[in-house]
Amino acid sequence: MDALKWFLVDFLQALAAGLLVGGTYGLMCVGLGIIFGVMRVVNFAHGDFMMLGMYIAFYLVTGFGVLAFMGPYAGPIVGAILAGPIVFVFGWLLHRYLIARVTGVRVVTAEAEGHYAQIILTLGVSLILQNGGLILFGSVPISVQTPLSRESWELGPIFLNQARTVSFVLAAAFAIALYLFLSRVRLGKALRAAADNPIAAAYVGVDVDRSHRLAFGLGVGITAVAGGLIASSQSFQPYIGFDFVVVMFAGVILGGLGSILGAFWGGLTIGLVQQMSTLVLPYQLQNTAIFVVFLLIIFFWPRGMFGRTWERT
Amino acid sequence: MTARLHGGVRKQYGLIAAFAVAYLLLGLLVRNSYYQLIMTLVLVWATMGLSWNMLSGYSGMISFGQAAFFGLGGYTMTIAFVKFGVTPWIGMPLGVLVGVIAAVIIGIPTFRLRGHYFALSMLAYPLAMLYVFEWMGYQEVSLPMMREHPVAYAQFADPRTYMAFAMVLLVAAMILSLHVERSRFGRSLLAIKQNEPAAAAAGIDAPRQKMYAIMLSAAIAAAAGGLYANVLLVVTPQTMFGMLVSAQALIVSLFGGVGVFWGPVIGAAVLVPLAEILHGELGHIVPGIQGVVYGLAIIVIILLAPEGIYWKLRDRFFPVRPPTSVPRVAAAPAPAAAKPAADAAPALTLERVTLAFGGLRAVDDVSLAVKAGSIHGIIGPNGAGKTTLFNVINGFLAPAAGGSIRFEGADLVGLKPHQICRRGIGRTFQVVRAFPRMTVLENVITGAYAGAATDAEAEELALAALARVGLADEQAYAIAGGLTTKQLRLMELARALAPRPRLLLLDETLAGLGHDALEEMLGIIRQVNREGVTIVIIEHTMHAMVKLADRFSVLDHGRLIASGTPAEVVRDRAVIEAYLGKKWMDRVADPVA
Numbered sequence: 001m002d003a004l005k006w007f008l009v010d011f012l013q014a015l016a017a018g019l020l021v022g023g024t025y026g027l028m029c030v031g032l033g034i035i036f037g038v039m040r041v042v043n044f045a046h047g048d049f050m051m052l053g054m055y056i057a058f059y060l061v062t063g064f065g066v067l068a069f070m071g072p073y074a075g076p077i078v079g080a081i082l083a084g085p086i087v088f089v090f091g092w093l094l095h096r097y098l099i100a101r102v103t104g105v106r107v108v109t110a111e112a113e114g115h116y117a118q119i120i121l122t123l124g125v126s127l128i129l130q131n132g133g134l135i136l137f138g139s140v141p142i143s144v145q146t147p148l149s150r151e152s153w154e155l156g157p158i159f160l161n162q163a164r165t166v167s168f169v170l171a172a173a174f175a176i177a178l179y180l181f182l183s184r185v186r187l188g189k190a191l192r193a194a195a196d197n198p199i200a201a202a203y204v205g206v207d208v209d210r211s212h213r214l215a216f217g218l219g220v221g222i223t224a225v226a227g228g229l230i231a232s233s234q235s236f237q238p239y240i241g242f243d244f245v246v247v248m249f250a251g252v253i254l255g256g257l258g259s260i261l262g263a264f265w266g267g268l269t270i271g272l273v274q275q276m277s278t279l280v281l282p283y284q285l286q287n288t289a290i291f292v293v294f295l296l297i298i299f300f301w302p303r304g305m306f307g308r309t310w311e312r313t
Numbered sequence: 314m315t316a317r318l319h320g321g322v323r324k325q326y327g328l329i330a331a332f333a334v335a336y337l338l339l340g341l342l343v344r345n346s347y348y349q350l351i352m353t354l355v356l357v358w359a360t361m362g363l364s365w366n367m368l369s370g371y372s373g374m375i376s377f378g379q380a381a382f383f384g385l386g387g388y389t390m391t392i393a394f395v396k397f398g399v400t401p402w403i404g405m406p407l408g409v410l411v412g413v414i415a416a417v418i419i420g421i422p423t424f425r426l427r428g429h430y431f432a433l434s435m436l437a438y439p440l441a442m443l444y445v446f447e448w449m450g451y452q453e454v455s456l457p458m459m460r461e462h463p464v465a466y467a468q469f470a471d472p473r474t475y476m477a478f479a480m481v482l483l484v485a486a487m488i489l490s491l492h493v494e495r496s497r498f499g500r501s502l503l504a505i506k507q508n509e510p511a512a513a514a515a516g517i518d519a520p521r522q523k524m525y526a527i528m529l530s531a532a533i534a535a536a537a538g539g540l541y542a543n544v545l546l547v548v549t550p551q552t553m554f555g556m557l558v559s560a561q562a563l564i565v566s567l568f569g570g571v572g573v574f575w576g577p578v579i580g581a582a583v584l585v586p587l588a589e590i591l592h593g594e595l596g597h598i599v600p601g602i603q604g605v606v607y608g609l610a611i612i613v614i615i616l617l618a619p620e621g622i623y624w625k626l627r628d629r630f631f632p633v634r635p636p637t638s639v640p641r642v643a644a645a646p647a648p649a650a651a652k653p654a655a656d657a658a659p660a661l662t663l664e665r666v667t668l669a670f671g672g673l674r675a676v677d678d679v680s681l682a683v684k685a686g687s688i689h690g691i692i693g694p695n696g697a698g699k700t701t702l703f704n705v706i707n708g709f710l711a712p713a714a715g716g717s718i719r720f721e722g723a724d725l726v727g728l729k730p731h732q733i734c735r736r737g738i739g740r741t742f743q744v745v746r747a748f749p750r751m752t753v754l755e756n757v758i759t760g761a762y763a764g765a766a767t768d769a770e771a772e773e774l775a776l777a778a779l780a781r782v783g784l785a786d787e788q789a790y791a792i793a794g795g796l797t798t799k800q801l802r803l804m805e806l807a808r809a810l811a812p813r814p815r816l817l818l819l820d821e822t823l824a825g826l827g828h829d830a831l832e833e834m835l836g837i838i839r840q841v842n843r844e845g846v847t848i849v850i851i852e853h854t855m856h857a858m859v860k861l862a863d864r865f866s867v868l869d870h871g872r873l874i875a876s877g878t879p880a881e882v883v884r885d886r887a888v889i890e891a892y893l894g895k896k897w898m899d900r901v902a903d904p905v906a
Binding site for chain 1: 422426429432436438441445448556563568601604605607615616619620621
């Protein structure tokens, strides 16, 4: 009887951890999902933008202490949120001067729609960000200090890490705000139209380059916020992007290409699978579990959970 | 003529031999063991690039997961050696075998996915394996030194021996790629890359060809992985299955040039030494600066040459021109079949064929018979289900249970498009599906394979088909991407005709043609029909069809609403209403109008 009880506690604990981690993963995936959906570009550098978000939060809070006046509780949160606009501007400029050269209207006639050049370009950006990060930030793992990460709320027998819970709430709030932006605001609707059907969107007058630029800035900005939120519960170094970019790809594909909010559920699923797998599998195999579940879902729903199956012959 | 297709194979052999000899001579002169290692690694990564190119460069299915095969090859060899004392001479072929088996297991489910879904799913395999190998305790496995019998265990004192060894493997991969490029198999992959539905309709068994491609690709990668483990004498999950392995295979290929075997070789020869030398020269001054410079370098090059260095150089220095002396095409001997009598047996019979997309019945309980030797028009307004009907006949879509489609007595339901093509049914598409980067002749040869045993025969059939539609001579060597609508339609017709089908499905072949072009096309279709080919043609404009077809079937909202001779059908009230709307009913009723 006791064994069952303990299993139940473990199960609920893993479920809670999965949801909390998954919420932040979901936000991360939404960022990649916007870029993927609108531009149909595989952004290999996406994890590195998340890394930038982490370091921006770190320097605002601990490094330069700009936000020290906000106290140990609010500082890290505000730092994570501020990472968003900073990385947005960076992404916007990067798209304007670099990415736009190999995407959008220019390349529809190129072989494989220019995917080859896009892959190389984003891999190159990834290398520069990682190694530039190494030069600027050093290789010593660090994290954003907040008293929240050492404290938990107790919900019966379940422990909810305070830093992760706060991150989850903020991630969910951001996802909801984004949902409202995409469904209520004219600019957001144009973006969603461009994700749904880029060609049709261009025909009805959506400026493709502008919506790409917005999508790219927004995408990396949102993921930077997610990075800033994670930074207070996990230590990081300039190469951390690689660990997350695969998780993000999996989440976005799970949600279904073109479905920006599907990406949130995809990321949440990944977080749940990752944490729940530790119930039955050794800790080292939790990432293997992610990939196996990812492949299984893809084989049964080849277009993801929220993708459309409709295609004209 | 086969000389053109195979032209240059001997020259390419010469170039490969010259490259190998020059490289090894250079290697002999190098005394510094670090540079020797770099030179060996160039060859290993060039081989990995060829592995990626075999799958992704030729067939267009971009793979982010070549490390799966590389790692399996390396680990199989290492584990066989360390645990069971098996020499690498056996372990490496064993690794290749494991890699190929893995390719089949991975290919069967993964080829169901398309585009980005395929590419990113491939990423998951090596990473899943990485953690499994870590968990199994193979974090770092060293190959034991065999001082007694070094050669029996592929261990050499002189590092240049490994270089020679790597060169043998690379040359083998290059020759394999060369022959794939020039073969029917390679051309099929290219057709799949450019337009998979058209390839299937032209008789290419796409899933099988893709499976062969991934098996060959995996074999090359696994061999490279085995060699790499031998050179470094140690394997770790990160170096064998890590994302950088897959990325490196892809980077050297994309950088050097996709779809041509020199591409990965050029890419590796430039990038591998660049990365190593930057690492050696700058790495200790500012750690990370080498990565920044390397990243900048590949960005700059790809902005200047988005399809890779090879293609840039070729377009700059050796632009492809059509051959100056075009062989005259002898007029094809017309098949001797005379037009069958009007009461001939039906060639194609549809009985109660239904196809629903969700609730919408795009084809609703259609039964019709097409007489052998006739021209049968399928007409109806937009959205009537005409193209969908063709998609059902040629196997793109499966009809609902209970319907039957018979061609010359044999049931077609359940057959795949390429099988139906090989039964003797050709088709064209509403929106022309060309292979845009091929010449007109190559487009048509791709179609001819379905009816030809050899390359030479396919080429003969293709030239004959081009002559039949009047696209012979210089036009045959134009790139399909630059043709006019009329030329594209003619080319697609020739591609469908090349394997000598007995039934042709023409989907709006007349659409978008001007008056003269239309008359020309009508003449060609009649001529093809006179030579014994049964034709089913879709149109939604009536006037051209009345002149062409022997019989009409009229579809509206998926249902067959009328059929008969043109004269009968144009008087049918239901047809006039469906087609022209109520307004015309009044005019028909009033003969003065």
